[in-house]
Amino acid sequence: MKHLLTKLTLGLHQKDVAKPYKPVVDDFLQKGYIKKEGELYKLNSRYRFGSITLSSSKNGAYVHVYGESIKDIFVANEDLLDAKDGDIVVLQRYIAKRGPASGKVVEIVGREESYSVAVIIEKEGKKHLVDIKTLHPSGVEITTTELENYSVGTLFQINNQTNTIAKELGNIDDPKVDEKIVLAQFNKHDEFEEDILNEVKSFSEVDASKHKNRKDLRHLPFCTIDPVTAKDFDDAIYWDEQNSTLYVAIADVSYYVKPFGALDNEAMYRGFSIYLPHRSIPMLPRILSEKLCSLQPNVDRLAYVFKMKLDLKSLEVKHSEVFEAIIHSKRRFNYDEVDALFEGELKAEDEIEAGIFIYLKKLKKITDKLREKRLKVGFDFRNDEISMILDEATNLVATKIEEQTPSHALIEDCMLLANKEAASRYERGVFRVHEEPSQTKLQTLYQELSAIGINIEIKESIKETIEDIQRQAREKGIEKDVDTLIIRAQMQARYAPINLGHFGLGFERYTHFTSPIRRYADLTVHRQLKAIAKGKKEEESYVLRNIEALCISISNLEREADMVEKEYMQRKYARWAKEQIGKTFDAKISATTPEYKADLDDEIIGATLHITNTTSAVLFERVKVRIENVDIYRAKIFVTVIEG
Template identity: 65%
Template sequence: MKSLLIRLTLGLSEQDITVDEMKHVQNWMAKKYLTKKENIYKFNSKFRAGTLGLVQKDTAYLNVIGENIRDLFIGEGDLGEAKEGDLIIAQRLLGKRGTPSAKIAEIVGREQSYSIAYIIQKDSHLSLVDLKTEYPIGAELTPDELNFYNVGDVFKIDNQENKVLEKLGNIKDPKVDEKIVLAQYNKHDEFDEEVLKIAESFEPVNASKYPKRKDLRELHFCTIDPVTAKDYDDAICWDDKNSTLYVAIADVSEYIKPFGALDNEAIYRSFSIYLPHRSIPMLPRQLSETLCSLQPHVDRLAYVFEMKLNLDTLEVASSSVYEAIIHSKRRFNYEEIDSFFEGDLKAQNSDEEIIFNALTKLRVVTDALKAKRLKVGYDFRSTEIDMTIDEDSNLVSTHEAQETPSHALIEDCMLLANKEAASSFERGIFRIHEPPSQAKLQILYQELAGVGMQIEIKKSIKETISDIQRQAREMDIESEVDTLIIRSQMQARYAPLNSGHFGLGFEQYTHFTSPIRRYSDLIVHRLLKAINAGDTQEGSYVLRNIEALSMTISEKEREASSIENEFMARKYARWANENIGNEYKARITATEVEIKAELHDEIQGARFLITSNSDVVLFEDVIVKIEKVDIARAKIYAIVVGKVDV
């Protein structure tokens, strides 16, 4: 429903409305909420759609969606039966002085379509309550139904219909965690039979059927990915003689055509989700892990950026993007390439010898590209934790992910291709990252001054932050400070028009290199193909609802990130529950409004709420004792029992 409201705010073409959506559109047309002009439906200027914020004293603000305008004040008497989190169509109250205001015309659903509830027992009484708030949920189970289930049983709830959809398991079972985090966003691993049938219908790549594609099978492409990866989006080849970099990307757009069942499912998912033990792919595995994946020793369809570099200026002297066929000579993991760079891995055959020779020379180029990039962009070192869980879905171990030379090499190859793609159009899907506001920067500077940093405002934000990072390195709090700097910034997002990427220091940037796992990249491929073919009709077709699509994809990205983070938080909570009373090393990460700490011990990354009024300062290393754990909310509570001797 939220997606429909956003699209109607921006203007929705009649041919892009589904049968189910048309019922709502016709209803709202009859009520004059919408206008129709040249088969484009759009909200009447008197009406706005949004999400109702916190209700206080029978008033609230409507957070308008789909456009960047001020929230609308809903005054006393204009709320009706609406409550926080409702999706609303509101009528603007024109002619009133002061804050822009409105009254509710219709409640059309809930912002969160699904939620999770579980059964608790209180004073010998069983209740079905929201998992995170323990408030009564809109849906109900009869007393007989409640008695049929057990305390702790977990359910998926449809918030639109206030209906219990299914039992997911019991909160005591660690395996229910995955079901919880997926169900709250209605994510699922399985694909409909129709989608699978299409995915299975494609034949293996036969080069003779693609005479118009550029044949690059003789080039020594290789892929470099995590050891556990199965979906290989990108392959690289460096032609040192001609200073030319080839970045070959899985040509997903050859298989996924607009508005078919496969495309609809890909839009709905928008991103692959990566949990510690498995992935939930955007595309069926027949495509993501097989036919589209740039596997070694087989022909694959690719969309290739060929970029000739000026090694004096480290700029792209010329580039072209085209459809090709490649034949990757080797699949490497990051550890193998790092081992080669360290002199511990030798070539086993002539293909590897050619690739290793090229990678040695390419590394010199990418190291120089990175050094140049960091003169205007940033190198943030917020810690990423890799988690290992066992067959019973319990946390076994963690380790801090490190960027190595192999990661850096691939990253700068991909950044180069993404920049070139972004320079190819003026309207499309850009990856934008706006500069932080002065207000947020002042808060950041005050926090850092509190831990003993000398904050000197330089001529530019870049110089100021670089000096802060220098001090953080000297104080051995680099990761923590970088995390605070990142929090002070705007969130990167997708947008139809370019406004630059602050973090990378790029004037224009997009995502081109991962169409197997990001829908944004698939759209960029379609757009570039239309531009190359001079097909203005196809280009306008791709861009028709690009504003709404950009917003939707940005939201789906946040959902995927929330799922991944919450799953890890639930694993940490279960581990902590088995270690109540034990003491661990941690670092204070927040002192206002609550005191928080992050585990820096045999298990890393778990976050604690400190319940005692401890005399601690930001980034201080302390000893904490786990006091209690709320498994349902995935919260760990601890007290500080000592300081770590430096």
């Protein structure tokens, strides 16, 4: 419902109204909440759609308006129409000459769809069903007799809209239930409905004879470079040294996933693939993401290709074109293999591989220069990415830092180039934007840095100020720590329908083009570029007509995917720590306000530790901690500082 109302706020084409929602749209039209202009449904200016948030003042509530960047609208108690927290409402807006906007609820149309997880605990000899995050009563009506049918630690997904149990997840004692917990909170799932799988069954292996309208690049020695465990190969590259031309071939997902079909609706609902340490939850069915779309070696694959001719002196793209093609990747490398190549430790197995090795070494010299040029306007933050190694039962057995190596840098700069070129081809569409940090966040950052001995000297630009801070951090040997603080102070990158630039990268225009298997944003960009290339303005308008709502949606979905991945890791840390109670470990202070926290920095790294005793330790100081307690439900590890 929320997605429909956001689309109606921004303008919804009649063809895009899903069948179950047609009666709702007709009803809104009859009541005057919306109007129809041509084939487009639009919100009547007197009304707004949104969700209720209760006010702490108890004299009313606020409506968070969908699809508009405006302040929440106040509604007095007498105008609430008995709406409760989380209700989705139609609001009639009062036009105020002075003071904040206000309005009255004219209809309650549903509740925001949200889910939580509850667990059965035992307290004072009685069983209770409580929220797993707060340990407060869940609000679900369940009798004592019903509770007795379940053991302590049994977990349930709760539909917050109806305050009912959606499904049983398992028991907290099972390490494999962690995945179910984090997915259930956002109603994520691996399985695909039958209508989607039926749509996928119609696809077959690529037959080049049926794609004669595509450019045939199967003779070019493309290669892929990915993590060892990767199965969804979005991108392949080829460097033509003779013509100073870089080819970036991207899986042509848009050929298979047509707009507004069951498969497309599900991909838009998911927005992103989710990557857990032991497996992925794909945006697309695996037969597409890991087979038909994946640019596997030694098979024909459909690709959407950027061909970019570089000026080797200025390192600017002199000319580029983007087109549909067929490729036949010759090799699949992992990052370690390519790093070994750059270090002279990898030998070619045949003539084709020898040719690829030659162009990769030469391309590295180009991308090294591209990176050097980029960092004159953008930033290079040192922030460790931690990966987990789990056993068959999904218990944590080890962690390691995934370092940025030359092979990572080569691929990253090739992809950045293609993303920039994609963004240069339209004025309205999906842009990846990253705005400058706010003055409030900068002041907080400067205070934290001053406390650890960094001299803050405000320069002519934020970039110059931050670079001076990074220089001092390098001299003090705390570069990664300081970069962590700088990253915290940044605005969150997001998707927007207009170009706002990318502060972190230092790019005037930027988008996401290179990962359509795992990001819906990239799939949308492909569709628009194809429409532009074919000169089909109507088709481009079709792609763009709900672009504002889409950008809001995929930005939110990205944050959800990120939260799922992070919470899963924290749950694995908590299970590991539960077996280590009483033991002492090395850690590093990561926060001093509003509470003291540390990051584990021992045989296992990265776990967030909550410090329970008084300490005078300062930010980034190394300390010895003892694990005192673990809240397995909330995935919190409590420690005391015993030395530092």
